[in-house]
Amino acid sequence: MERRNIWSLKFSTISLALIPVSVGINYVGKLFASTLKLPLWLDSIGTVLAAILAGPWIGAISGLINNIIYGITMDAVSGIYGITSVAIGLTAGWLAYKGWLENWWKAVGFGIVVALVSTVVSTPINIKFWGGQTGNLWGDALFAALMGNKVPLFLASFFDELVVDLPDKIAVVLISYIIYKALPKRLTILFDDQKTQAL
Amino acid sequence: MKSISLYVDIQSPIHSIDPITKLIYTLVFILVPYILPHYEIAISCLILTLIILLTAKVIRQVIPIVSLSLLLISTIFIIQGLFYPGNSITAFKVIGIAFYHEGLRYALGISLKFINLLCCSAIIILTTRPSDLIEALVRLGLSPKLGYVMSSVLQIIPQMTGTTQKILDAQRSRGLETEGNIFIRVKAYIPLLIPLVMNSLIETNERSMALEVRAFNSKHRRTFLFEKKTSKKMLVIRYLILVFLLGAILWRFIK
Numbered sequence: 001m002e003r004r005n006i007w008s009l010k011f012s013t014i015s016l017a018l019i020p021v022s023v024g025i026n027y028v029g030k031l032f033a034s035t036l037k038l039p040l041w042l043d044s045i046g047t048v049l050a051a052i053l054a055g056p057w058i059g060a061i062s063g064l065i066n067n068i069i070y071g072i073t074m075d076a077v078s079g080i081y082g083i084t085s086v087a088i089g090l091t092a093g094w095l096a097y098k099g100w101l102e103n104w105w106k107a108v109g110f111g112i113v114v115a116l117v118s119t120v121v122s123t124p125i126n127i128k129f130w131g132g133q134t135g136n137l138w139g140d141a142l143f144a145a146l147m148g149n150k151v152p153l154f155l156a157s158f159f160d161e162l163v164v165d166l167p168d169k170i171a172v173v174l175i176s177y178i179i180y181k182a183l184p185k186r187l188t189i190l191f192d193d194q195k196t197q198a199l
Numbered sequence: 200m201k202s203i204s205l206y207v208d209i210q211s212p213i214h215s216i217d218p219i220t221k222l223i224y225t226l227v228f229i230l231v232p233y234i235l236p237h238y239e240i241a242i243s244c245l246i247l248t249l250i251i252l253l254t255a256k257v258i259r260q261v262i263p264i265v266s267l268s269l270l271l272i273s274t275i276f277i278i279q280g281l282f283y284p285g286n287s288i289t290a291f292k293v294i295g296i297a298f299y300h301e302g303l304r305y306a307l308g309i310s311l312k313f314i315n316l317l318c319c320s321a322i323i324i325l326t327t328r329p330s331d332l333i334e335a336l337v338r339l340g341l342s343p344k345l346g347y348v349m350s351s352v353l354q355i356i357p358q359m360t361g362t363t364q365k366i367l368d369a370q371r372s373r374g375l376e377t378e379g380n381i382f383i384r385v386k387a388y389i390p391l392l393i394p395l396v397m398n399s400l401i402e403t404n405e406r407s408m409a410l411e412v413r414a415f416n417s418k419h420r421r422t423f424l425f426e427k428k429t430s431k432k433m434l435v436i437r438y439l440i441l442v443f444l445l446g447a448i449l450w451r452f453i454k
């Protein structure tokens with residue numbers, strides 16, 4: 001998809017209206033995952049889809065608002081990780097523009113990059129607030145093992161987060177890829193500001 | 200429709216305080232124990248916050264919020280007690296494995312600040328209606344478009360959750376297997392999510408047209424249905440809290 005400028009700050013009404021919907025998709029994505037008892041969170045599909053459809057800024061804002069709303073209604077810890085969601089949205093929007101959704105293999109690479117970005121941004125937060133832990137059983141077990149072997153804190157914490165983020169984000173991106181490919185062009189074009197403004 | 204918010208709808212002196220004052224309190228009192236990392240500071244902030252929560256009559260709802268994190272806190276004590284890099288003085292031994300002073304003290308610091316964070320945020324979560332908070336932010340200057348975006352999340356999520364059940368039933372009646380081994384369940388995920396996403400995007404298109412018809416893009420200043428004046432008392436309290444924050448920052452730099 002050719003875009004003259006994905007970093008433009010002029011948002012169409014429909015792109016803004018997409019934001020709460022992507023928070024909803026995040027929420028329901030997580031709900032379906034737990035209903036089906038899948039071992040992943042799958043709570044950022046909406047953010048990634050918004051970034052693919054409407055660009056990095058809308059993806060980032062969707063992620064930020066997702067975490068802020070969770071923060072003021074249910075769970076303050078989500079609020080703190082808002083910055084991770086912003087990073088995911090920006091990365092996803094950028095990679096989508098660069099054509100990383102052309103085929104299955106590139107999509108896997110897309111997922112890996114998103115996982116790395118998410119881990120890198122979350123690790124300082126994990127260290128500052130929880131001494132490097134993430135609250136996930138497997139990740140923290142790995143963290144304990146690494147710390148026990150005198151691995152530096154930021155590395156141990158990095159792998160703690162990566163163990164959890166890598167499968168989850170790859171799955172999120174692949175699912176977003178499948179959904180995006182399944183959407184009809186007449187729907188996806190609505191969010192592509194350049195093309196609709198030319199009409 | 201069930202809301203996702205944990206807001207407790209009762210009357211209390213804290214509930215009647217305006218959302219911005221509570222927001223400023225929450226942010227400052229979460230930050231200060233990180234700026235001045237002494238146990239006394241974290242404990243005092245926590246005690247003050249607990250008094251506020253008691254006055255708000257929401258202490259009972261705070262308990263599940265905090266107890267969910269007790270497991271994490273205990274693992275923090277165990278891991279830091281065993282492996283904290285600065286460990287040297289043994290505190291006690293369990294089956295011959297040593298737990299060290301420095302790690303346990305570090306874990307105590309983290310846990311106090313964490314529990315304080317949970318309780319301060321409970322002031323927002325339990326005593327402040329999210330829509331009131333968003334409206335207060337818009338009054339202060341937040342773009343009304345962002346205000347719309349945030350408020351509509353609160354309505355859209357329950358709506359989409361309702362559609363979830365419909366889609367689940369519809370796909371099951373068409374033969375989708377949702378129970379069984381992991382492969383069956385994984386294969387069920389996409390057929391559930393795609394109808395949801397498609398419906399939502401079509402609705403988004405309709406919603407955006409409705410918004411444009413209602414002057415969503417208007418550059419004029421919005422007016423509000425109700426007049427709201429911030430009492431002098433609240434302004435004083437806000438300034439006091441901000442002065443407290445400045446004091447904490449200065450103290451940190453002086454020491």
